[in-house]
């Protein structure tokens with residue numbers, strides 16, 4: 079070998095685990111994670127979700143137990159999704175207005191059992207809609223402005239029950255401003271809005287729709303959820319939501335949209351969340367069930383990547399599992 083000198087040796091900072099820890103730029107912590115939960119009616123009930131191994135839909139009593147554990151591991155938030163029976167679904171998502179419905183009951187019970195955990199609730203019509211769409215359907219079309227009052231009423235019901243943040247995931251235009259105003263008028267100016275600002279029409283939501291039986295009954299969601307090819311539009315959506323009063327904006331899915339997270343983070347002055355969705359979860363579980371990947375390592379790497387891209391908060395079905403590993 080010829081004699082030559084290398085002044086810059088980046089490998090020096092990787093030489094030992096302690097040095098690597100000292101220079102580590104990104105950290106994942108349970109404090110920034112949100113665990114999504116599927117809620118079912120009844121008592122002491124749990125149901126597995128076939129396409130999401132390790133995830134069970136829970137009745138409220140079991141849910142509260144699980145969330146107690148989750149909170150003791152340092153996880154700061156939960157996102158709740160109710161599993162509504164087909165008999166209660168209609169075209170106007172009327173069940174979402176029921177203050178004694180499954181979701182408001184769950185919110186109250188959690189706030190009672192684990193008052194300190196942040197409860198985040200989904201605002202969209204699909205779990206309650208006989209059409210399986212996020213907005214109000216007429217003659218095969220999803221109507222924007224007709225959907226807004228339904229969303230606002232749903233948000234108020236959730237706020238009344240004790241939700242800390244309502245999370246519109248519907249992608250209707252103007253809904254953040256509309257919901258903000260209605261919440262304020264109803265006396266809930268302290269309840270925050272976490273908007274799904276850049277939510278893409280994604281095939282990665284499949285297992286979630288299986289879990290809730292909420293797949294659209296006709297067509298797809300492409301007239302409201304975004305085209306995966308677009309990023310300028312995502313920035314526009316995020317800036318609009320910030321202007322309309324969102325407290326946190328979210329990008330969804332996460333891993334295939336890291337560039338969107340980075341760009342939005344650079345443009346807004348509110349925290350950015352990312353939703354590591356059901357399909358992303360299912361793919362890891364399938365590979366790991368075959369021993370094709372080391373599950374914990376792969377998940378940590380994914381979550382670090384989502385943070386490194388710019389997410390302050392990560393919604394992930396791995397929250398509980400990984401929190402126990404991080405502790």
Ligand code: PBG
Pocket residue numbers: 200202204212247248282283284285286287354355356357
């Ligand atoms: C419903 C909603 C969906 C998800 C969160 N809220 C599904 C959809 O838009 O069809 C997906 C979450 C996941 O896949 O984990 N508005």
